[in-house]
Amino acid sequence: MCLGIPGKIIEMRDDNGLVMGVVDFGGVRRECCLAYVQDDVTLGDYVIVHVGFAITKVDEAEAQRTFEVLKEMGETQELEWLAEVADNSLAAGNDA
Amino acid sequence: MKFLSEYRDAQIAKAVIERIKAEATQRWCLMEVCGGQTHTIVRQGIDELLEDAIEMIHGPGCPVCVTPLEQIDKALLIAARPEVLFTSFGDMLRVPGSDCDLQQVRARGGDVRIVYSPLDALALAQRNPTKEVVFFAVGFETTAPANAMAVWRARELGVKNFSVLVSHVTVPPAITAIMEAPDNRVQGFLAAGHVCAVMGWTEYEPLAAKYQVPIVVTGFEPVDILEGMLLVVRQLEAGRHEVENQYVRSVRREGTPAARVTVDRVFELGNRKWRGIGEIPMSGLKLRDEFAAFDAEVKFGVQDLTVEEPAECRAGDVLTGRLKPPKCSAFGTRCTPEHPLGALMVSAEGACAAYYHIGRYRPEATGAAT
Numbered sequence: 320m321c322l323g324i325p326g327k328i329i330e331m332r333d334d335n336g337l338v339m340g341v342v343d344f345g346g347v348r349r350e351c352c353l354a355y356v357q358d359d360v361t362l363g364d365y366v367i368v369h370v371g372f373a374i375t376k377v378d379e380a381e382a383q384r385t386f387e388v389l390k391e392m393g394e395t396q397e398l399e400w401l402a403e404v405a406d407n408s409l410a411a412g413n414d415a
Numbered sequence: 416m417k418f419l420s421e422y423r424d425a426q427i428a429k430a431v432i433e434r435i436k437a438e439a440t441q442r443w444c445l446m447e448v449c450g451g452q453t454h455t456i457v458r459q460g461i462d463e464l465l466e467d468a469i470e471m472i473h474g475p476g477c478p479v480c481v482t483p484l485e486q487i488d489k490a491l492l493i494a495a496r497p498e499v500l501f502t503s504f505g506d507m508l509r510v511p512g513s514d515c516d517l518q519q520v521r522a523r524g525g526d527v528r529i530v531y532s533p534l535d536a537l538a539l540a541q542r543n544p545t546k547e548v549v550f551f552a553v554g555f556e557t558t559a560p561a562n563a564m565a566v567w568r569a570r571e572l573g574v575k576n577f578s579v580l581v582s583h584v585t586v587p588p589a590i591t592a593i594m595e596a597p598d599n600r601v602q603g604f605l606a607a608g609h610v611c612a613v614m615g616w617t618e619y620e621p622l623a624a625k626y627q628v629p630i631v632v633t634g635f636e637p638v639d640i641l642e643g644m645l646l647v648v649r650q651l652e653a654g655r656h657e658v659e660n661q662y663v664r665s666v667r668r669e670g671t672p673a674a675r676v677t678v679d680r681v682f683e684l685g686n687r688k689w690r691g692i693g694e695i696p697m698s699g700l701k702l703r704d705e706f707a708a709f710d711a712e713v714k715f716g717v718q719d720l721t722v723e724e725p726a727e728c729r730a731g732d733v734l735t736g737r738l739k740p741p742k743c744s745a746f747g748t749r750c751t752p753e754h755p756l757g758a759l760m761v762s763a764e765g766a767c768a769a770y771y772h773i774g775r776y777r778p779e780a781t782g783a784a785t
């Protein structure tokens with residue numbers, strides 16, 4: 320859970336006073352909280368995301384490079400999560 | 416060097432390794448604090464490559480691994496309650512408690528779900544008003560801003576059926592505890608890059624001065640780690656002890672101020688037990704009194720539970736560098752990732768699991784490595 324993953328902000332919006340957005344991680348997209356970096360970033364910027372929260376901004380070249388290295392090291396399980404497990408558990412919550 | 420040679424930056428890595436070997440006039444003892452770094456170091460065999468110049472001790476930097484048994488037992492008690500929908504990061508589900516783990520609670524009918532973010536848990540609470548949704552808030556300073564925000568939002572939005580079981584730890588008190596230990600051998604630290612991306616490194620400056628120990632803020636890729644090691648070795652060779660930043664591309668001295676503010680509003684420092692190490696004063700975060708309504712320990716009356724750690728697991732000795740995982744009598748036999756005896760064998764970031772997964776030092780690891 321400590322490994323941060325870099326991604327690109329492709330959507331930003333205000334959710335009841337909290338800045339949220341959609342971040343694209345090499346094709347996998349996910350809702351993230353942008354509140355902590357909101358003064359630093361705009362649409363199209365790259366951020367490092369930890370457990371659904373952007374904690375710092377990075378430049379594009381750095382983000383691409385880190386992403387490739389993570390893939391090389393086989394460290395993208397967190398992305399599989401993001402895409403499957405986590406969203407499934409949320410979806411299941413809808414029926415209850 | 417199977418893995419490092421396959422790695423794209425292998426040329427740079429080799430050059431840095433040569434520099435470290437050339438500059439070290441003695442064998443220095445370094446500790447990496449972050450579990451992500453432990454994973455990279457063991458997996459890429461970095462410690463073996465530098466064996467003559469540096470001894471790496473794997474520090475207590477994996478949140479899964481340091482969560483004490485009693486917090487796991489509290490989670491198990493709460494998760495088994497019929498009205499509770501228990502949520503957690505995935506790695507916590509297999510951490511053994513006194514007599515079972517969260518996965519087994521789920522198999523027996525408990526509603527236990529994996530979430531990616533604490534805000535997902537809050538959303539579940541809003542969608543399931545008849546359930547008590549509890550989130551297992553574990554981690555170092557990297558997850559604290561997220562967990563703090565979930566509690567802050569719950570209050571803001573008036574979500575009453577949401578609470579958190581807090582087991583937060585912070586890095587600087589752990590460094591203090593390691594340096595204060597009478598048999599300490601650590602001479603320099605690689606500090607965790609992403610922890611510092613949030614918190615900055617001002618807290619480390621007094622530690623470096625007081626214990627005369629170099630602390631280098633370091634990223635988690637192989638080349639980052641090697642560069643961090645080189646910077647520490649250079650300081651040691653020159654007799655310096657400063658805080659330096661290897662991970663300049665992501666970390667600023669002041670960290671991410673907005674995140675620190677929210678963490679401060681919701682949490683305060685408190686004593687915290689670390690698995691296998693025991694209680695370290697003011698080493699954890701607890702909810703401030705004004706957020707007591709969101710404290711799962713209070714809500715479900717488990718705050719007084721205390722549990723002794725199992726004697727056979729040597730996690731404390733591994734976390735403080737007194738023992739390398741394969742030297743534990745249970746390693747690879749009674750303790751495996753499938754049936755972990757201790758938390759260090761559960762998460763890929765735990766030192767024992769990291770050694771096990773690469774098949775290093777396993778008695779029967781004759782070519783049949785996984």
Ligand code: SF4
Pocket residue numbers: 727728729730733740743744745746747750751755756757758759760767
């Ligand atoms: S091998 Fe297992 S029992 Fe031994 S220290 Fe590691 S986690 Fe504990």
